[in-house]
């Protein structure tokens with residue numbers, strides 16, 4: 236229903252554009268230029284417009300009114316505001332399917348990296364309504380969330396953990412009554428317009444295969460994709476991939492679309508084989524997709540189940556862990572201490588070779604897994620998109636620019652548009668689409684965020700528009716604007 240409404244709005248916006256053109260031509264006594272200067276709210280002039288859906292890659296001007304793209308023209312356009320994009324790429328705004336940090340600090344870092352829509356889909360939320368309400372009218376960029384199995388399990392099983400479970404929700408099998416409660420919370424979230432379902436069997440390790448399959452069944456009823464952090468590969472067990480098989484099976488059985496998150500880390504030694512298997516499953520008609528971020532280190536909660544039993548590791552293991560709050564490498568003693576007090580830890584997650592394979596595969600979408608808190612966190616939050624465009628596209632030349640943009644824009648929009656039809660108007664530069672647009676210098680774009688300074692904004696991203704409003708201007712964040720809107724599925 237909401238989808239239809241939005242489509243009608245888009246058509247109406249197109250009709251208004253047309254009506255204005257007629258008015259322009261029929262007003263006598265005014266010069267053409269004077270009238271034309273009133274035409275569009277914003278014009279992005281003479282940029283290299285790249286649209287992965289149509290394949291358009293040419294110098295064009297984009298006219299924007301009412302938050303929508305109203306024209307894409309090879310002729311000159313005039314607007315109330317004109318952005319000179321000569322020599323710059325004009326692309327659809329990047330859609331990040333995996334962004335945990337959902338506050339002003341995180342939205343600023345995302346916008347500076349070209350992201351116009353940031354979605355918390357892996358972990359998701361338990362109370363969908365209050366999550367959306369809290370951001371209404373206050374967000375720099377568009378925002379959205381999934382109905383999360385992890386937080387639902389934490390609510391029902393009274394887990395004391397923060398973002399991720401550290402108590403019963405991680406370590407205890409749910410009773411049949413608890414599973415019913417968890418499923419009904421996930422279903423309630425979907426009825427309230429959650430854009431997907433989030434799962435992390437790696438973090439809810441005591442959840443049975445049956446419980447996971449049940450969650451997929453609920454998602455299937457609502458055509459919602461399941462965004463899953465699959466169970467970890469046991470180190471040294473190349474060729475074994477039970478966590479991968481669990482979710483492929485659940486998707487095949489239930490019919491729910493499956494999206495495996497950050498395959499470059501959870502794939503472990505099997506990344507290349509898992510990419511091959513996803514491609515084969517797609518040939519067989521399964522709706523399976525995946526994503527990747529361009530870093531060899533990961534970050535997660537030290538109290539999560541991923542670290543169960545790690546206190547017995549060799550000394551070298553602890554030294555490989557980085558505590559971003561202080562910048563220290565851990566020891567056996569500090570690991571035990573932080574495991575009690577809690578917090579985020581940065582850990583080696585895969586080899587450069589496997590990360591490169593995942594980023595360069597045409598199958599993967601780019602998604603950051605970002606999370607910053609008071610300037611501390613992982614550089615992927617602020618640097619993922621510029622890193623792919625600067626490092627892989629320009630420096631290494633292992634990805635062509637259009638393919639890279641497709642992985643950041645059209646593919647994530649298509650992943651969600653069956654469930655949330657508003658995404659049919661995102662991830663594209665065409666008439667009627669939302670004016671979420673990123674304008675960058677392909678010769679200069681580069682990530683600047685590091686493990687030591689994760690909040691350093693990317694360079695070369697010159698203008699970012701969210702619903703037609705500039706949130707980055709001349710390479711600088713704009714203060715005091717909140718054009719971000721809810722990215723949400725129809726409420727039923």
Ligand SMILES: [Zn+2]
Pocket residue numbers: 357464496497604
């Ligand atoms: Zn994850």
